[in-house]
Amino acid sequence: MAWNPRVHTNEERPRRDPLAGLKRLLRLRVPGPTGPWRGKAGAAAIALVALVAAATSYYQIEPDEVGVIRRLGRFVGTSDPGPHFRLPFGIERVQKVPVQRQLKMEFGFRTGLPGAEAGAAGAEPKRESLMLTGDLNVAVVEWIVQYKIEDPYAFLFKVRNVEETLRSLSEAAVRSVVGDHSVNEVLTTGRQRIATQAKEVLQQLADRYDAGVDVQQLVLQDVNPPDPVKPSFNEVNQAIQEKERAINEAQAELNKAIPRARGEAEQAIRAAEGYAIERVNRARGEAERFSALQVEYRRSPDVTRRRLHLETLAEVLPRAGRKVILDHAAKGMTPILPMERRELGSATATAAVSEASR
């Protein structure tokens, strides 16, 4: 026999039905493909063998996969998507590896689990996400890892249970990076940097382990302080808001008051300027008027003086309420108003004109 049918039992690949191999084995042992044909039974046996050979040699690779071919356990190559034939009866085995598919792992949460199941798996995600930060505080970090199988050979033959390995490595990578950041950085500013660094660390570790995977993305999801601590973190945020608000309000008041005060100051100065202009102009006007009058007065002082006096009296006297004329012979009455002209500027209700001019 050129090939050994017992090979089948040798491997118990998980996706294979072990009974299928066994059945084939039993079937093949009875007729034996060599030797002369023995009538109808022989022909039937040959036909059966041919059928089984055909059935076990054809296979198909889907577009997102690659087929890894092992001949008697030894890796001999890969096959691309499409229909293919292999050596029958399990001499060549093909394992399909989804190299094009984007694979995803979740840490700290599980999507797609119905309530009860999620509750049952609840403890593990919680343990995954709880971690120590560099300032020895605790944060709850959820993240996802997206990866592709880059090297199907390494993926299948270098590491047993790659997925579990990758999970552990992700946890170690994220924790080591988070462990080097403060809780504030983890929660706020450092998120992006942590994700980037953790991805690098994870890829390095995966390469060191020859896992044959390409880590494409590591994205932090919800990052929170632990539940009991959450309210106090919110309080800090609130306090920061309050602080900003108080400052803004004060600033607003200042912004409102100052320009207005500036305007008012400007107004006061302009008013003073107006006063100054008026004052000087009036002075100039009055001075001009006086000077002009004085020039004429110099020419004929007596007449002018008298004219001015009489004009003033003519204007003033009609306005006065009571006019009393006293004969200067009745001496007794005259001392009533001995006021001097100089004192007339003071605010008296009574004015007297006695000796207006000489």
Next chain:
Amino acid sequence: MITRIALGAALASLSLSGCACYTLDETEQAVITRFGEPRGGAVAVPGLHFKLPFADRVNRFERRWLEWTGDPNQIPTRDKKYIWVDTFARWRISDPLRFFQRMRDERTARSRLDDIIDGETRNAIASYDLLEAVRATERPFEDDEAATDLAPRRPDRVAVGREKLTRRILERASAVVAEFGVELVDVQIKRINYVDEVQVKVFERMISERRRIAERSRSEGMGRSAEIRGEKERELKAIESEAYRRAQELKGKADAEAARIYAAAFGKDPEFYSFVRTLEAYRATVDGSTSVFLGTDAEFVRYLRSSARPR
């Protein structure tokens, strides 16, 4: 189902031991024993191999990297903080013959690894402060001012760091396991967490820390706003007083100028000025409530008495 598989397996092994050839998978390596005695070294090349039927036995071992996950271990650090440490490691059977002789199978090996790595982890963790197991480097934190503590943190002193600590575990453990034909390539700390009682304390500390930060932030806000209000007052006073000063100055100058102008004009004839100014004052003073007494000797009424020319 299980019985059928078992039956299949039994049949398979029977047929195998009776055959002169065997295959090795890519993932396998094997040690051949003839009546229990190992024959030569390990077979690590995958594919078809030959043996003596019935006499030789094929003992298969994994050729791939294998995972080892430790049980979470409660360990006190040097600074007396109780933590759970969860480690994992990668190992492989590097010398199948020796492994076969010492360990027999993976399960035994696994339990030995448990003992050794857990022990080394315990030693390593217990001889350093917690910080050394958590931090990787001494990088200072880039915390934004508002969200941190009052006192600026001084950068932590990290003498060892997680990397070196795990390498220490790895080195010590791998020296021991080499004896068993096992190669240990990597030990990683997967998780570190406080034990529950400590965790409660840590949470309390975090809460009080946050409270403190919140209080500080609030009082900073109040302080700053008071400062701004004060600034506003000062600015207002400055603006107002400056304006007052300018106004007074302008007025004073104008007054002075006016005085100069008046003096220059009126100084030419002070007596005449006084005369004119007095007449003007009469105009302003006399109104309806004024009584005027005129003596007949006054010039204004002189002609009431006589039309004679005054002497």
